[in-house]
Amino acid sequence: MKLYFNARFYSMDDQDNIYQGILVDKGIIKECYKTSPNLADVEKIDLQGAYVFPGFTDSHTHSFEGGLYSMGADLQEARSLSEVYDLIDESPVIGNYKFAFGLDENKLKEKRFPTSEELDRVVPNNPLLLRRIDGHSCVINTQALEIIKFPQALAKDFTGLLNKENNDVAAHTFHNTLTDEAIIEAYQAADKIAQKSGLTSVHTMIGDAQYSYNHFPLIQDNLARFTTNFVLYPQFFDVDKALEAGSKRIGGCILADGSFGSHTAALTRAYNDDPTCLGSLYQEDDFWTSFVWSAHKNNLQVGVHCIGDKAIAQVVNAYVKAQEKDPKDLKHQIIHNELMSDESLALMQKYNISAVMQPMFDHLWGGDNLFYAKVLGIDRALKTNRFKTILEAGVLLAGSSDWYITTLNILDQAQAAISHHNLAERLSVKEAIKIYTSNAAKLEGAGNKGIIAKNYLDNMTVLSQDPLINNSFLNNQIKAVIVSGDLINV
Ligand SMILES: [Zn+2]
Ligand SMILES: [Zn+2]
Structure with missing residues (x-):
């Protein structure tokens, strides 16, 4: 048994209950106390005056891509093509590939995407996938062009930019050639980022929106390797397979x-x-x-x-x-x-x-x-x-x-x-x-999540400041998440 104390616990239940202490056992809340209790024979964890909320949930993510790309180049802050090239140049090779994401060509002074030819100068020897910020277009280099099998021939004036189905096919090719262990590594990276982001549950889309089954069963079988509660979505149209997988x-x-x-x-x-x-x-x-x-x-x-x-x-x-x-x-x-x-x-x-x-x-x-x-x-x-x-x-x-x-x-x-x-x-x-x-x-449809209450999961997010009093989430810090019986300082 663990008693979390010295914090203000906002239940966020319908009665707006506020607690001073929470007793948990094996990941389940056993008791909520309105005044800090004097208990013997429990492990006491001092939260040092923090503000605690039910564990936050992000109800829609692409955590595989998020985890994978977090190991590649983040282009969100790039303001010119030369900055784009520098960021890609500095980013590591993952498997045999280079990944870059978050490009908004409107924010570049050139107001355009880089071309394959330009990208070849930065990444001549590995396939490169560079995704636009909305994920609906991407740019590839020549090495990538050689490994991707497009359903239709590309336009004669193709300069590297892919949209619609070709965008999906390119991403799919990159994602599907990773080993199972690299896929798990991407989710482990996502797991860590989720904790730092103050989340205890994350809904994650698995698959490439095409008809691919992709790695849904792999992640389902390995859920115990992650701390975050991943809620899995088979992102495809095959109802029979979703049922078969128990989704x-x-x-x-x-x-x-x-x-x-x-x-x-x-x-x-x-x-x-x-x-x-x-x-x-x-x-x-x-x-x-x-x-x-x-x-x-x-x-x-x-x-x-x-x-x-x-x-x-x-x-x-x-x-x-x-x-x-x-x-x-x-x-x-x-x-x-x-x-x-x-x-x-x-x-x-x-x-x-x-x-x-x-x-x-x-x-x-x-x-x-x-x-x-x-x-x-x-x-x-x-x-x-x-x-x-x-x-x-x-x-x-x-x-x-x-x-x-x-x-x-x-x-x-x-x-x-x-x-x-x-x-x-x-x-x-x-x-x-x-x-x-x-x-x-x-x-x-989880009856044991979303509020701090007896018999609910112990998922909680610990903040340094009280957003309800400050009327703001600015200048606040995520101090820890509590999930599945563990307090994880972030
Ligand atoms: Zn989405
Ligand atoms: Zn979407």
Whole structure:
């Protein structure tokens, strides 16, 4: 038995209970004390005046890529092509490969992607995969070109940039040639980063959104090697295989549409910066209706990547059809849900459909003169990432990073949620905490997570400052996470 004491424990339960001591045994909370108890024969752990919350959960990540790329070059801060080349040059070779991620060509002074030829000068002898910040395009060098088998011949004027299916095929080739041990290593790196980020549970998408089974069983069999509770999603369309693997869910970033950045997100009204373009739906209505139904009837929760209002409406509609035929409490997910119409919101409320969203997207791209306003126009930019509207409508909202796309750090994510560019969509500190704790547990269908309470898992996150008093997550530090019976200082 362990007694954690000398801290303020916010239960985040419906009664807003606050405790002074928590007794745990073998990863389970045995008792919560309103005043610090005097117990004999227990190990006493002094949390030194810290503020403790239920363990934070990130409800949507690509932790394999996040872990893998964390060992490669992070280009998020690059502002010129020469900085890009330097960062790639300094990064280590992983297996036989070089990886780079987080490139936003709009932030480079040249405002363009590097070419294969330019990358060959930096990495002449290893295949290189350089992914755009949204993951929807990548650039490869000549060595990579030689190992990737594309389904269709590349354009004659190909200079290294890949989109859509070719982007997936390139990433897939790199990821699938890693050994099992390298894959586990990537998850171990992700595990460590999750702890440092203040997380005790992380939902992670496994597979490449194509029809690949990839390494779902490998990770499932090795879950005991990780401290973080990874919640696994087989990210593909094969319902039988998901059932065979014992999964409770299917999908993830299986794509209903693409991204605003590549003008592939499906809109009902044309792009502001390209009046001829409406983006595109990647599948027909019937495809989603039949896929969702086959998962739904087998009690699998479904998650689908939907960015534009047209794609969101399409997938919501498939969920509605399944729910009308046979109502269930599966909380099917609209992932990203960036530009949701009022009609879709009403249906999500009525048919128990959840929203799994990324506050960091607004932080990076919201505001009057930033990316959303440029591609969508200000009127629609004001309708992006509608966190408060969604909560007020009574729709289940879970917070997430889409890591490796944005940072996994929970303080940065929660701060983004309370400082939305659109004042009307800002969450309170308490709401921001809930979308990463109790709401995440509801999304997962985990009855023993998300609050600090007797008989719940001992998952807790220990902070140096009290965000509820400070009304901010800034100038705060993640001191430790408590998970599966262990206190891990970070
Ligand atoms: Zn994703
Ligand atoms: Zn996605």
